[in-house]
Amino acid sequence: MDNQDNKDPSALEALTDNLAHALLEWELxxxxxxxxxxxxxxxIAIGATIFGLIYLAGLAPNLFSTEATEPTVAIIDVVGGIDSDAAASARKxxxxIERACEAATTKAIILRINSPGGSPTEAERIMAAVERCKVQKPEMPIDAVIEGTGASAGYMIATAADQIIANRYAVVGSIGAVLSGLDASAAAERLGLSERVIASGPLKATNYLFTENTPAQTKALQEVVDGLAREFRxxxxxxxxxxxxxxxxxLWSGRIWTADVAxxxxxxxxxxxLEDYLKASYPDLKVHNYRPRQSMQERLGIEASVRDGVTAAVAGWLSPKLQ
Structure with a gap:
C-alpha cells in the first residue's frame, strides 16, 4: 500500500501532460x-453561382423572355450613330427586326429613329432586313418615326418604311456622303518629319496623316463620295x-431641314x-418594345472594352460615312 501511495508524482504529471497534448492535437x-x-x-457555392450565371446568361437567354402574347405594334429603336460596334448596328x-417580323402577335412595326447617320453598309443591311420582312408579311405596315434626328444613314433606314413620321422639332435630311481625314503634313514639315509611303499605284496611298493628297488622289476620293451620294439619291x-x-x-445639297420643311x-x-401616331393609327393594339438580346459576355459585364484607338481612328478616316 505504501508503494502504491508513494508513486513518483513526476510520472503522473508526465502522463497528464501527454494526455493534454494528445487532446490538443486532436482538437487542432x-x-x-x-x-x-x-x-x-x-x-462549391462560388462555383455553382458562377455556373448558374453563365447558364442564365448564355444557355438560357429566353428564361426571362418578355415576348408579346397578344396583338401588338412592335417598336424597334434605331438610336445613335450607325456603326458595326454601336447599338445601332446591323449585328444587333x-x-x-427578324424576331419582331416572325412573331405571330406583331401586326405592325415602327422603327423609332434618332440617329445622325453613320455607316452606309450597316444601314443597307438593316434596310435589307426590313425589305425581307415586307416580303414575308406584305400586308403588315412598317413605319418610321423620327424623334430628334433622322439624318443621312439614319434617314436612309427610314426610307425602307412605308411611311415616315417625324416629330415637329426633329431635323431630317443630310442626303449625301462624307469621307474625312486629318492632314498633318504642314505640322510634320515644321518638325522636320517626313512619311515614307511605298504604294503600288499613284492612287493607292491616299488620306495619309503626314502626306498631303495629290490633286489626282483628291479627285479619286471625290468620285467615291459622289458615287455614294448618287446611290443614296x-x-x-x-x-x-x-x-x-x-x-x-x-434637296440633294446634303443639308438638313426642320421636319415641316422636310x-x-x-x-x-x-x-x-410617337404616342399620338400610335393612338391614331393603331388604337386597338398594345405596344411591345423589341430590343437586342445580350450575349453571355454582355450579360456578365466582361465583354472586352479596350480597343486599339489608333487602328480605329485610321479605319474611321478611311471609311465613307453618310452624315
Whole structure:
C-alpha cells in the first residue's frame, strides 16, 4: 500500500501532460478539418453561382423572355450613330427586326429613329432586313418615326418604311456622303518629319496623316463620295416616289431641314409624336418594345472594352460615312 501511495508524482504529471497534448492535437486536427470543409463549401457555392450565371446568361437567354402574347405594334429603336460596334448596328438590329417580323402577335412595326447617320453598309443591311420582312408579311405596315434626328444613314433606314413620321422639332435630311481625314503634313514639315509611303499605284496611298493628297488622289476620293451620294439619291427617289418633290431647292445639297420643311420636300409624310401616331393609327393594339438580346459576355459585364484607338481612328478616316 505504501508503494502504491508513494508513486513518483513526476510520472503522473508526465502522463497528464501527454494526455493534454494528445487532446490538443486532436482538437487542432478537428479544427483544421472543419476549416477545410468550410473552404470547400464556399468554393462549391462560388462555383455553382458562377455556373448558374453563365447558364442564365448564355444557355438560357429566353428564361426571362418578355415576348408579346397578344396583338401588338412592335417598336424597334434605331438610336445613335450607325456603326458595326454601336447599338445601332446591323449585328444587333437585324435579329431584332427578324424576331419582331416572325412573331405571330406583331401586326405592325415602327422603327423609332434618332440617329445622325453613320455607316452606309450597316444601314443597307438593316434596310435589307426590313425589305425581307415586307416580303414575308406584305400586308403588315412598317413605319418610321423620327424623334430628334433622322439624318443621312439614319434617314436612309427610314426610307425602307412605308411611311415616315417625324416629330415637329426633329431635323431630317443630310442626303449625301462624307469621307474625312486629318492632314498633318504642314505640322510634320515644321518638325522636320517626313512619311515614307511605298504604294503600288499613284492612287493607292491616299488620306495619309503626314502626306498631303495629290490633286489626282483628291479627285479619286471625290468620285467615291459622289458615287455614294448618287446611290443614296436613287434609294430616296425609289422609296419616296411621287411623294418626293424632286425640284425642291437644295434637296440633294446634303443639308438638313426642320421636319415641316422636310414634309414640304416630300421627305416626310406626317408630323406627329410617337404616342399620338400610335393612338391614331393603331388604337386597338398594345405596344411591345423589341430590343437586342445580350450575349453571355454582355450579360456578365466582361465583354472586352479596350480597343486599339489608333487602328480605329485610321479605319474611321478611311471609311465613307453618310452624315
Amino acid at each position: 486536427s478537428k479544427r483544421e478539418e472543419r476549416r477545410w470543409l468550410t473552404l470547400k463549401r464556399i468554393a 438590329l437585324v435579329p431584332v 436613287r434609294q430616296v427617289e425609289a422609296s419616296r416616289g411621287e411623294r418626293l418633290k424632286a425640284d425642291f431647292p437644295d 414634309q414640304q420636300a416630300g421627305l416626310v409624310d406626317q408630323l406627329s409624336v
